[in-house]
Amino acid sequence: xxxxxxxxxxxxxxxxxxxxxxxxxxxxxxxxxxxxxxxxxxxxxxxxxxxxxxxxxxxxxxxxxxxxxxxxxxxxxxxxxxxxxxxxxxxxxxxxxxxxxxxxxxxxxxxxxxxx
Amino acid sequence: xxxxxxxxxxxxxxxxxxxxxxxxxxxxxxxxxxxxxxxxxxxxxxxxxxxxxxxxxxxxxxxxxxxxxxxxxxxxxxxxxxxxxxxxxxxxxxxxxxxxxxxxxxxxxxxxxxxxxxxxxxxxxxxxxxxxxxxxxxxxxx
Numbered sequence: 001x002x003x004x005x006x007x008x009x010x011x012x013x014x015x016x017x018x019x020x021x022x023x024x025x026x027x028x029x030x031x032x033x034x035x036x037x038x039x040x041x042x043x044x045x046x047x048x049x050x051x052x053x054x055x056x057x058x059x060x061x062x063x064x065x066x067x068x069x070x071x072x073x074x075x076x077x078x079x080x081x082x083x084x085x086x087x088x089x090x091x092x093x094x095x096x097x098x099x100x101x102x103x104x105x106x107x108x109x110x111x112x113x114x115x116x
Numbered sequence: 117x118x119x120x121x122x123x124x125x126x127x128x129x130x131x132x133x134x135x136x137x138x139x140x141x142x143x144x145x146x147x148x149x150x151x152x153x154x155x156x157x158x159x160x161x162x163x164x165x166x167x168x169x170x171x172x173x174x175x176x177x178x179x180x181x182x183x184x185x186x187x188x189x190x191x192x193x194x195x196x197x198x199x200x201x202x203x204x205x206x207x208x209x210x211x212x213x214x215x216x217x218x219x220x221x222x223x224x225x226x227x228x229x230x231x232x233x234x235x236x237x238x239x240x241x242x243x244x245x246x247x248x249x250x251x252x253x254x255x256x257x258x
Contacts (some may be wrong), residue, residue: 024164025128057223092229
């Protein structure tokens with residue numbers, strides 16, 4: 001499966017919907033989207049990974065790159081992910097300590113105090 | 117021992133094909149369903165690393181994968197022809213040092229965390245990554 005990307009804004013939070021496989025072939029598209037969002041002033045990103053079938057270290061690198069960019073603007077990049085096979089990769093690489101990871105978009109919004 | 121060999125040019129699009137082939141052969145060899153995700157990711161990581169290394173050093177050369185069932189184990193060897201840094205896989209994780217376009221040491225860390233058994237053989241003539249997982253005796257290969 002290829003990669004599908006979409007995004008929308010809710011209050012100050014930009015929710016990035018990702019579906020499909022994030023690998024060495026498709027990750028550049030996600031990187032371009034994150035760069036574009038930051039360049040347009042969106043500094044609080046929430047990446048919903050619930051429909052991601054596959055994520056490799058190239059994808060992790062893109063997410064880390066996005067995090068570095070938003071942090072440069074005092075922003076945030078957090079994730080929604082409950083899939084064990086995806087979470088395992090974050091655990092192996094120690095990135096669970098770097099990203100905020102939530103079980104749902106609502107939970108993430110609540111944690112930010114931006115809900116409603 | 118049944119062996120499948122695959123060579124592909126150093127293009128990111130081919131990494132997915134390599135993952136799919138490896139997963140299909142692992143299943144056929146009798147690797148447990150619960151391990152197939154690990155096989156898919158580890159082989160993908162090894163191939164991604166090889167593709168990036170070839171694109172930097174020798175884009176015209178092919179990357180080779182050997183997949184075999186050997187004494188109750190499913191074994192995958194990914195070989196590239198790009199000169200490799202012996203200490204590449206020992207780099208510590210440092211967020212500030214990570215590039216969002218190339219995280220080679222990261223990939224090997226992921227492989228080491230996923231494969232049941234991993235050996236990395238760096239050399240000036242290229243890197244060879246050998247990984248294996250247990251396969252049931254009644255795998256359908258043969």
